[in-house]
Amino acid sequence: MRPSFALRLAAITTLLYGIAHTWALYTIHARDSLEGLVLYMMRSHDFDFGGTTHSYWDTYFGFGLLVSVWLFVLGVLAWQMGSLVEREPAHARPLMLTLLIGYVALCVVNSLYFFALPTLLSVAITILVIGALLRSKPKLATASD
Known part of the structure; x- marks a missing residue:
């Protein structure tokens, strides 16, 4: 697989990850009364944060x-x-390499604090970036350079 193709697949997967994350954020709802209470308390308790008032x-x-x-x-x-x-x-x-370090960190954080889908997406993207990095070879200088 060419490095450019692997990076483009990583880009598309990352964009899909962003879309899914945004969709999930806008569709949060309580599955039971305890979750409903937590969401209610998060929305109803305001605190001073950097000179402005916001809820949790x-x-x-x-x-x-x-x-x-x-x-x-x-x-x-x-x-x-x-x-x-x-x-x-x-x-x-x-x-x-910078992108790879960031995605490895995402893999760790997702695996520790979140569920399988974001972890799997992060792992897939990380593998694509590793593949692109390993297959990208610096061009050799020629006599005309």
């Missing part, structure tokens, strides 16, 4: 949106790296 729900929801935004940004960056790795593999490799 506002903070939870806002952080969820931040995660979605960064998943979309990572997806776009992975797509752009798919082009860069074809033209300038030596310049793309450090960026891919």
